Amino acid sequence: MxxxxxxxxxxxxxxxxxxxxxxxxxxxxxxxxxxxxxxxxxRPSGSRNRRRRKQQRMRRLVRRLVFTFIFALIVLGVAMVLLEKNRVYKVVEAEAGSQLTVSDFLGTSDKKAYFTEDSDDIVTGDSFVANKVGDFTIAIKSGLFVHKSTLRVVDTVAPEFTVKDLDTCVNSSDSKINAQDFVVDAKDATKVVYQFETEPDCSSEGTQDVTIIGTDEGGNKTSHDAKLKLTYDDVAPTISGQDFEVYIGDTIAYKSYVTVSDNLDGELDIQVDNSQVDTEKEGTYQVNYTVTDRAGNSASTSVNMTVKAHAYSEQKLYELCDEILAEIITSDMSKEKQCIAIYNWEHEHIGYVNSSEKGDWVKAAYEGITTRGGDCYVYASVSKALLTRAGITNMDIERIPEGDKMHYWNLVDLEDGHGWYHFDATPRVGRPYLCLLNDAELKEYSDAHDNCHNYDRSKYPDIP
Known part of the structure; x- marks a missing residue:
């Protein structure tokens, strides 16, 4: 079954x-x-309940963690905002004339803080003087952000100045007399404007009392009394001059060769007529001077100016070289370091000018040092003069001509057993350092730059 x-x-x-x-x-x-x-x-119901309770505990734990994290972020954000807010004072008040730095605006210590270009133009650097009254925006990079502060410059100190009595003419072509004419010296952190308490009467001769009031940008005032004496002026100023000599190419201070005085007026304007002068040609030329006082009285004089060609000599050249070497060479320097010092001086003090007369190295060196300009022939000539006066053996070297292309430089012997080195102080594009190069090094540069240093090796000693 x-x-x-x-x-x-x-x-x-x-x-x-x-x-x-x-x-x-x-x-x-x-x-x-x-x-x-x-x-x-x-399934037993107790197991389900335990799992349910476990899940509920996990959810509550996750909610607590999320809430804690969000709360921490909020606290951190508020702290950062408060910290950044307090980094820079909102308003800084300073007395005019005060010297200010970025630390004067900081509420916290920050050695890396600095002014930015968004600041008003009263800020002229890392440190500046508050020399204008008013409110100014100061921008400071500190921490994470650029902060803005207001600089409030006040002037509570009255100006200080002294005055003199003034003698002038009643028949002046410029009848206006300014309060500033009475002020001898002044001291104030801001600009001072001077005016009369009562405008003087300049229509007749005589002496009168005047009060000069000085007012600074803060509105502070100081006053002083002085006397104004008005006289009819019919006396011309006096002017005298002396003949002088200059060299072709010199800068000429014409007014330094005349002396002027007047019975009433102080500094007078001197008119110079040098229309007949040719400073590029040897010869003697007449220079005419005229001076006029406030009353319209004038005086004139003439002097002779002689233009001469430079008398170049090795003695004068070496005197210039000795002055330069005294500044850049020390007794403990090796010949190598002396060469480097000379090379650097030429690069720093002589600018390249693409023209010069060739054939007179003394003239080229002298003009290169005095005018601070020249081409490769000038640089080579200056190098020759300085190296010679430094006691460093040297000789001239030049490029094999290619059409109108020429180049001049120097060879030096440091007496270090190596032999000769190339020394070319002429600046080039890219600023290559052509100081104390061996022959292979210079050839590498020459090959890469249109054979600029291609020379006839049969004319010069062997260069390692």
């Missing part, structure tokens, strides 16, 4: 002839589950 018993989703077959032996019809006994009447797998 066969009997099939259904139990949930599985069937159990009773095998005849066996003592209650049963065989599962499900393909895998490991997947067997009991089902309750609702069809759901039976």
């Amino acid at each position: 066969e009997e099939t018993i259904l139990a949930g989703r599985n069937s159990i077959e009773v095998i005849p002839g066996t003592s209650g032996a049963r065989r599962y019809s499900n393909s895998s006994t490991r997947n067997y589950r009991n089902y309750n009447s609702s069809g759901r797998g039976s």
Whole structure:
């Protein structure tokens, strides 16, 4: 007899002839589950509750962590805002004439803080003087941001000045007399404007009292009394001069060769007529001078100016060289360091000018030092003069001509057992350092730059 018993989703077959032996019809006994009447797998309710409580605890923990993180960010942000807000004072008040630096505007210590270009023009550098009254915007980079502060400059100190009595003419072509004419010297942190308490009467001769009032930008006032004497002036000023000599190319201070005085007026304007002078040609020329006082009285004189060509000599040249070497050479320097000092001096003090007369090296060196300009021939000549006076053996060297292309430089012997080195102080594009080069080094540069240093090796000693 066969009997099939259904139990949930599985069937159990009773095998005849066996003592209650049963065989599962499900393909895998490991997947067997009991089902309750609702069809759901039976599981203890305590396990579900524990899992639910665990999940709830995890959710609460995550919420706390998120809340804590957000709160920390808010606190950090508020702290940073407060810190940045207090880095720079909102308003700084300073007395006119005060010396200010960036530290005067900082609420915290910040050695890296600095003024930015957004500041008003009262800021002239890392340190500046508050020399104008008013409110000014000061921009300061400190911390993460650029901060703005207001500098309020006040002037509470009255100006200090002294006055003199003034003698002038009643018949002046410029009848206006200014209060400033009475002021001898003044001291104030801001600009001072001078005016009369009562305008003087300049229509007739005589002496009268005047009061000079000085007012600074802060509105502070100081006053002093003086006397004004008005006289009819019909006396011309006096002028005298002396003949003088200059050299071709010299800058001429014409007014330094005349002396002027007047019975009433102090400094007078001197008119110079040098229209007949040719400063580029030897000869003697007449220079005419005229001076006029406030009353219109004038005087004139003439002097002779002689223009001469420079008398170049090695003695004068070497005197100039000795002055230069005294500034750049010390007794403990090696010949190599002396060469470098000479090379650097030429680069720093002589500018390149693409023209010069060739053939007179003394003249070229003298003009290169005195005018601070010249071409490669001038640089080579200056090098020759300075190296010679420094006691360094040297000789001239030049490029093989290619059309109108020429170049001049120097050779030096440091007496170090090496032999000769190339020394070319002429500046070039890219500022190559052509000081104490061996022959291979110079050839490498020459090959890369249009054979600029290609020379006839048969004319010069062997250069390692």
